[in-house]
Amino acid sequence: MKQEKGAEGFSENYWLENYADVDDMDGMYNARDHAHYLKAVFALDQIAIRSIADFGFGPGHLFSAALDTFKxxxxxxxxxxxxxxxxxxxxxxxxxxxxxxTDLASWCRDSSQHKRFDLGICTSVLQYLNDQELAAVIPTLALRVKYLYLTVPTAAEQQRFVEEYQFVDQYAYSRTRQQYRELLSPHFTVVSSRLLESKQFYNDQTSDFTEDLFRF
Ligand SMILES: C[S@@+](CC[C@H](N)C(=O)[O-])C[C@H]1O[C@@H](n2cnc3c(N)ncnc32)[C@H](O)[C@@H]1O
Structure with a gap:
């Protein structure tokens, strides 16, 4: 069971337990690959990314790679x-x-945050939000970012981490793929792997992502 709330910021224990070995950690060793993938996927459909927000940047490697790549x-x-x-x-x-x-739910509650971003990045963060936070955050993110680069481990993946690496993230909530999809689908369309498009900004007719078959 969770000992600490992510919204309050994790203590050193979290970082010692979860970041003991960063050499093969997604978003760390391959931060530049994530950024290059994003650059290519937007370039293919001639979509300009001029503003970026990272929601829970952690050690900052992926955020830094994205800033370096998109400028x-x-x-x-x-x-x-x-x-x-x-x-x-x-x-x-x-x-x-x-x-x-600050944490994501507090930022979403702050109505003075009027600025919109072309791209939001939220990698391996949503598993630390409780159900109430998630229900409030997802619709607000859809209002504030056009595209969201999202990764979050599902219950099946968390189980795989336990079996393959004996890794238990005791700070994380466990939700199925179906649960995350039900939370996300009223607000976002999946347009590529890890990449969501806000339904507040686009629909099937107005989207710049041209491959109709790959809209979920
Ligand atoms: C597994 S790390 C991922 C860091 C980074 N996004 C990456 O991909 O390398 C999870 C991060 O989420 C942050 N976090 C936890 N709860 C949060 C919340 N409610 N709002 C924003 N960030 C949160 C943690 O402090 C930590 O930095």
Whole structure:
């Protein structure tokens, strides 16, 4: 069972337990591959990405790779954990994003956040939000980002981590693929692997993603 709430920022225990071995951790060793994939998938359909927000940037490697690759004129990063927030500032400094030490649900509740972003990044974060937070956050994200680069481990993947690596993330909630899809599908369309398009901004007629077969 969860010992700490992600929204309050994790203590050093989380980082020691979950980041003991970062060499094969998705988003760390392959941060640049994620950014190159995004660059290519948007370029194929001639979609410009000029503003980026990362919701829970952690050590900041993926966010940094995305900023380096897209060179957006405006960028924002959220991270509630003090130690990650401080350490990532070194990694992110040269890109000068706006950085807020806050959690996703608080940022979504803050109605003074009027700015919209072309691309939101939320990798391996939603499993730390409780059901109430998720229900409030997902519709708000659809209003604030055109596209969302999303990864979140499902219950089946969490089970695989246990079986293959004896890794248990005691801070994470466990939800099935079906549960995540039911939460996401009223607000986002899947347009590519890990990539969602906001239904607040686009529909089948107005989307810039041209492959009709791959819209879910
Ligand atoms: C597994 S790490 C992923 C970090 C980064 N997104 C990446 O892909 O490398 C999870 C991160 O989510 C942050 N987090 C946890 N709960 C959060 C919340 N409610 N809002 C925003 N970030 C949260 C943690 O502090 C941690 O930095």
């Amino acid at each position: 957006p004129y405006r960028s924002l990063g959220l991270e509630p954990s003090a130690s990650a927030f401080i350490k990532a500032q070194t990694v992110l400094k040269r890109y000068q994003p706006q950085l807020l030490q």
